[in-house]
Ligand SMILES: O=C[C@H](O)[C@H](O)COP(=O)(O)O
């Protein structure tokens with residue numbers, strides 16, 4: 107793979123780029139991007155193509171996408187235990203959803219690159235003091251000091267190293283004992299027996315038990331199923347970083363972002379004439395776009411034309427994040443118009459970003475019930491229109507944080523301060539995430555199942 111871009115020939119210079127850091131020293135940034143251009147890719151073109159195939163199955167209604175991870179990864183949290191716990195939580199959720207939907211679940215982490223955040227305001231004020239807002243560890247520090255908040259381009263090199271380390275852990279864990287189906291199911295059994303809502307989940311856990319015993323009896327596993335195909339994704343926000351890691355694939359001659367398998371464009375950067383849409387239109391990875399309540403059918407059709415002009419199966423995923431109170435009203439016209447246009451996209455629900463509220467303590471939080479209700483609304487809309495509710499995109503962690511309220515092991519407003527660790531938006535903790543998987547499994551009915559074709563057994567990227 108050869109480098110696609112050089113700083114002196116910036117192919118995006120003519121397009122306005124929203125949400126970019128105000129780097130104080132352009133020459134320092136150029137030195138960093140030149141170095142990034144020489145570094146090895148994190149992911150390879152054939153892995154991205156494989157994910158595109160998987161997402162094509164999602165778009166056809168033959169698979170379900172589970173995408174999730176931190177709102178904002180931090181350099182401090184690049185640790186073996188945090189990464190393992192995140193991965194095992196996601197795999198536990200996937201087992202429940204796979205069984206309930208009887209379709210393969212495509213597993214994509216919001217990790218190994220989720221270090222930059224778009225923000226609503228450029229500054230943050232505390233006790234009358236105004237400083238630049240925190241934009242993620244890739245850009246500046248979380249500490250509320252002038253020195254820490256100045257954007258520092260050398261952080262892009264740390265982001266690269268942090269992503270390499272995390273990806274290495276993910277590749278190891280998803281190929282090892284931690285990914286064994288029996289082992290994952292045993293963790294789910296422990297969760298069910300310790301959960302206040304366990305009685306509600308008991309029957310599906312028993313059914314999975316029986317299925318595993320059946321597989322064992324037929325000699326088809328689950329011992330054999332000890333590797334998981336797993337992909338990584340992040341918001342492709344920082345264009346200096348992304349373009350420096352874009353490489354031309356030597357076999358196809360096509361450019362790929364090599365910072366992650368799937369990149370998405372956020373709600374704040376999906377301007378049709380902006381640099382993000384332009385950059386995404388030039389790479390060959392599978393890509394996604396977030397759609398909030400302001401998205402019109404016309405703008406979505408134009409995004410499809412820009413990002414998926416060849417109508418390539420699996421190329422484009424639309425991640426809707428309307429809010430529980432709006433999804434039933436705002437989503438149907440989008441689905442109807444997109445379906446009528448003939449485009450075959452994967453529809454995915456992000457039930458987090460439209461449901462953020464401020465707790466009495468001032469913490470940003472989300473109610474578990476709103477998260478669940480937005481997913482229910484998303485399923486209802488697709489079921490009523492005959493389209494496929496293709497997946498969910500969640501912010502979660504494998505740890506017992508107290509950031510979202512509600513759930514089986516209920517977190518109350520007054521608990522938020524005890525373990526609020528997110529540097530940006532609130533995440534579901536481990537038990538809330540598993541609650542969510544069991545509850546969503548109740549919406550996955552026979553109508554979400556196309557004849558289950560196993561995804562072809564090509565060796566996955568991370569296995
Ligand atoms: O994760 C999403 C955004 O970065 C986040 O919601 C922005 O938060 P803000 O409104 O506090 O800037």
Ligand SMILES: C=C(OP(=O)(O)O)C(=O)O
Pocket residue numbers: 177224341371372373374396397427459
């Ligand atoms: C910023 C994010 O979401 P959105 O663009 O939907 O606000 C995010 O997912 O981190």
